Amino acid sequence: MLGTVEVWRGDDRLDVGTPRNREVLARLLLSPGRVLPIARLIDDLWEGCPPPQALSSLRTFICRLRRVVEPPAQEAGRPSVLITEPLGYVLRVDEAALDSARFEQLLQQARGAADPSTVLGLVDEALGLWRGPAYAEFTHALWAKGEVARLQELQLGAVERRLDTLLTLGRHGEAVPELEAHTRAHPLREEGWRLLALGLYRSSRQGDALAALRDARGYLAEELGVDPGPELRKLEAGILSQTADLDLPPAPAPVAIRRPVARLRCLGRDDLLATAGAAMADAESGSGSSMVFDGEPGVGRTQLLRGVEALADMRGFQVAWAQAHPLEREYDYGVARQVFEPILYSMPESERHELLRGTVQPAADIVWHNRPSSGGPDGLHALYRLAVRLAERAPLLIAIDDLQWCDPGSLRWLAYLARRIEGVPLVVAATRATGVPAGDDQLLESLCSLFAPVCLGGLPAEAAAALAAELFGAEPEPAFLASCLHETGGNTFLLAEHLKAQATGKRSTSIARWAAGQLRHAGPGAATLARAVATLDHAADFHTVADLAGLADSQAASALSALVGMGILRDGSPLRFTQPVVRQAVLDGVPASVPRFALTSIVTPEPPGSPVRSGVPGPVGG
Template identity: 55%
Template sequence: MMKFGVLGTVEVRRGDEHLDLGSPSSRAVLARLLLSRGRVVPLDRLIEDLWEGEPPRQALASLRTFVCRLRRTLEPADRPTVLLTEPRGYRLGASAEQCDAEVFEALVRQADPQRDPQRDPSVALDLLNRALELWRGPAYAEFSHSTWAQVEAGRLEELKLAAVERRLATLLTLRRHAQAIPDLEAFTRTHPMREEGWRLLALALYRSARQADALSVLRRARGHLAEELGLDPGPALRRLEADILVQAPALGAPAVPSAAPAPVRIRCLGRDHLLDSVSDVLGAAESGDGGALLVEGEPGTGRTQLLRSVEALAGLRGMEVAWATACPLESGYAFGVARQVFEPVLSALPEEERARVLDGVTLPAADVIWRNRRGGDLSEVLHGLHWMTVRLARRVPLLVVLDDVQWCDTESLRWLAYTLRRLRGLPVALVVSRSAGVPSERPDTLEATCSLLPTVHLGSLPPEVATALVSEQTGAEPDPAFVARCLADTGGNAFLLAEQVRTLHSGERPEATARWVSGLLRAAGPGAAELARAVAVLGERATSDAVAAQAGLSGVRFPGVLAVLVRMGLLLNGSPLRFAHPVVRRTVLDEALIASQCAVHTGRTLF
């Protein structure tokens, strides 16, 4: 399905492929049709807008040429289904789900607290995050000079700013003041005339025990408004200032509405014996001896599912759980994973107790984790984080879960290694997962850290567990031949098996599998996608030399790229080269076919 974007430069994507829309005039035609949201745009209006009231003599013929060029790009068949000709003009036959601006507005509406006052604020925060992630720049960026685009671009920009303010207000509702303060500082610098940003920043500072800073922010707001507009602050800012001066009780953070507790589910997909290892780790923490474990497996083997079971077990035993998931997009943020671990725990503490945790020896770490600024050298921060862990664990035994450690930033890896060497005598458990074979930007530091951890390895699901999984997903006793087919296709990989069963049972396209494979090939690094595509296309002819030539990889690069894919469990090394799981080969072939069809339309070659 095609996706149309206007929240930035105008773009069209078909799957992962960005379509070439041609000349600026063709792009302008598409943008103008998108602006009308499925309504017919009369020919005279299109001509008037495209040429800003000064159309050339051959304007109609030129317009039709632009439309024809667009159709060659957009239409998969001879009969138009997207760019439609109507009696009076043209319209774009795209649904609301295909247009990023309409998806953005729908998500913002869903997050409106007036629609559901009882909704968990964390749900609203997720909706707003998803909405704001759709923005890639100013709306209709390349047509900001055009009169026809300015009103709609301005409307969308106003909605975006309101969504940003609502997101920041939701963070305060969730008591995540430390996370909100840096974003509010940036927001007030770029939009100093919006009083709501100043109000939220002052409130966040006050709730973070920074009363003087809160009052200073309100003075800055007053100065901006007076200098730029000659106005005094509005009632909301004046009332907040008065309340801060008298420390009004109403300024305290509201209680976070609690959703109904989710049922505890401990599910290890046939790896129940691993729960003994997990129980030993948790028991060591409860006894004050400290425990640690590394869960390692190829992508898709169910590592995160096992970690969720560890989390559930710890909750049943009354432990506090701090969870962090490393991400390649954030691997360059110093102490980013450590922040994920500590910020939610600190935010949930009463203010006086949090002040005790963040005092004295922990001050360098508090600057990094709580105040979002670097304080002291690395050794001082690591020492502070250690004592922050000690103080938090003295309240109640602490489980720290770190998923996908291969993407962890360097500083957080050093904190993890520092903590592992000092676990003895602490009521702390550390459970870490690693995706086997996935390249890391810091392999030496990662290997050194992981070597400190006892390790359990996850492999493929045995047939009896696969049968139970198929039964669970289909709601019926599975046919043994169907189970055998799914196991043959997926090799018992937990993720692939579950998706294979779901798509075969429902008849849907395996889009989740395609995204998963695409993500792994990106993670494998440059040349991996080309090599995998060559192995898929060549089949029985996939010798090393043939694959290297087809993928355009030199003799020097080829072995390294191949080794990564083999370590990740995607390929089997041999002659010919083969995929470890047939379903992955079919997925790569399907994606290659889509790419080749796009290449035909755009005049490009696949390899």
């Protein structure tokens, strides 16, 4: 549990009630799926001094909670979530719906990952579930103290794992300031001091590294009366002797910097792959070009870009891949750094130094030393020259997924590059989700006007039949396939997930999560408006929908424009969903008919007008 107790059904945060109601729910969630005896529950809630009416009070709390947590369609008198057993109560909830369980699952995946970039992504996602101290609402409760200590230790370990991984990736400039703050906050954790000293040493600050170790020795002696442990003593000796073991391990040879993971063939998109192949042939002759794969969310943009990546690799291109993300839109030149950093890291230091000399030097500050403020005209030109120098070594493909979430600095660099690419053996291939609001729509449109547009629509019937045959191992019945195409509009993601659901006879939770994610991306009011359209169906004219959603006409019009632009709703009256499966997912809620229990660490309420948190991430990109 990562803070106050919150219960979510789809996009709606439900009102649990009084603090005592939330405490009862929190205590039950400590043991999901297991019977909690009444006597134990009373003892925990009143800490061994229950009042005479404790049992009746507890039953009142349980009754109130049932009104919140049970599905709306649940038959009265037959609870399926909060159940009374002969000896107590049991809360039947999927642990995967708990933020605390998700946090531990991500850390477990990080422990099993070998690639540092993968580890960093998993740990960042895990730490993103925290917004404050564990069990902030119940720090007074004796029953919570053990779990608070356990989760806090896991969090601190995750923070240190993240900082260790940054050092492994050579990102000392990012890690050292965070390590300085971490050691000030937790001066008795020797691992923090070890990482700080190592980061300072690798930043050519040997004196500061030794000073940090002296500070650690002083804290430990003053607070605990002990000397530093063997790891700190070993590190200090290594720094004094400048042992090579403390340097970054040598980078692998720059062969196949990034191996593509996608199949070369993309169902129903072979003609678009051929277009990309023609652009690569021109680049091999010294004439570069840029293209953008434009399509509604879910049509398969990312899959097609992976196919382009695989084709480029087969032709001997260097491949530089970047994935834009809405959470990193404020990180200036973040996408440019994703493009260049893996290539630079794979080079021997002498070769990298030679590549970054002269007019390219300002680019080194941006993508290698992590000083985005070094941008401006000189930075744009330096990044352009860096791309040219790399392309002169071997033809280069720069692949960027989800351009709509690209940071402004990288957008300006791509525009600068696209206007000067004609004589360079370089192909820029990007994807953009049609209609998804961008951070700077005007800047994005200006960039895309410089790219050759390649539009993606729904899968044709032949490709859909091939997809179904791959999933089922046999040709589908024509009527069944036609029904699936009607339900999904031929949207690649929706069709694949709908086919899988049909095979199991269950509704697709993947479609439900995807729909929730797209409604979040559509902006404020979109989820509420979509629910109103789904509810009204044939009676969904604009003003009735706006009234039901409780939105002013201007707010409803803005949300409707986004939903139509993204292909979720059709334009016209009555308003209708483009894909019936999405309407069903919206009606069902996310996940379908099951309350969303999210134990987050949000201590303060959401500010007015902020997007509603669904707690269920959706896929990003096509």
